[in-house]
Amino acid sequence: MKIEITKVTSWTDVLNAARFTQRLPLKSGEPSVKWKKKIIKAEHSPLRCLMFNIDFYDIPYYVSVHLVRHVHAQPFVSTSRPDIDGHQPSREEQRKTDPVNMRLFLNAQEIINISKVRLCNKAEAKTKIIWRQVIEELRKIEPELANACKPSCFYRGFCPEIKSCGLADTETFSLAVNDYINSL
Ligand SMILES: [Zn+2]
Numbered sequence: 746m747k748i749e750i751t752k753v754t755s756w757t758d759v760l761n762a763a764r765f766t767q768r769l770p771l772k773s774g775e776p777s778v779k780w781k782k783k784i785i786k787a788e789h790s791p792l793r794c795l796m797f798n799i800d801f802y803d804i805p806y807y808v809s810v811h812l813v814r815h816v817h818a819q820p821f822v823s824t825s826r827p828d829i830d831g832h833q834p835s836r837e838e839q840r841k842t843d844p845v846n847m848r849l850f851l852n853a854q855e856i857i858n859i860s861k862v863r864l865c866n867k868a869e870a871k872t873k874i875i876w877r878q879v880i881e882e883l884r885k886i887e888p889e890l891a892n893a894c895k896p897s898c899f900y901r902g903f904c905p906e907i908k909s910c911g912l913a914d915t916e917t918f919s920l921a922v923n924d925y926i927n928s929l
Pocket residue numbers: 865866867896898904905906909910911912
């Protein structure tokens with residue numbers, strides 16, 4: 746299993762979307778880290794101009810089915826059709842755990858949104874592990890954005906799932922939330 750993340754657009758696109766709304770002339774450079782943090786924290790619309798490809802290799806088919814539920818990410822999944830790919834077993838023999846490749850073409854806001862549910866301890870175990878790996882990969886290229894990727898309870902103070910995951914009731918939760926707030 747492997748995850749690769751590439752940026753499709755740049756922070757200059759985010760900056761210029763924001764400047765356009767202010768009737769300011771466009772710029773060619775990247776904004777400062779301080780400015781990036783402000784727009785990530787505010788989740789204002791220019792953040793949607795920061796686009797990524799997240800490429801998953803050899804993830805279980807069922808994990809791809811979980812991730813396609815996030816409808817603001819455009820998914821591309823390797824075909825499982827035996828009639829197209831002669832290497833695939835018949836449909837009757839295929840299992841939900843069979844490996845597939847998946848690309849999510851999505852923006853920074855959608856990464857934050859997916860994290861709210863897939864980092865919760867009620868998320869399916871394998872999907873949660875894989876999404877955590879996504880955030881660790883993201884940290885290598887966009888540390889400020891990775892810091893903002895947290896489960897819903899960090900925003901709401903409780904786990905909103907029908908059966909709570911219990912994270913918000915732990916002793917370490919308030920410390921983790923403080924770290925999160927201080928990182929923004
Ligand atoms: Zn939870």
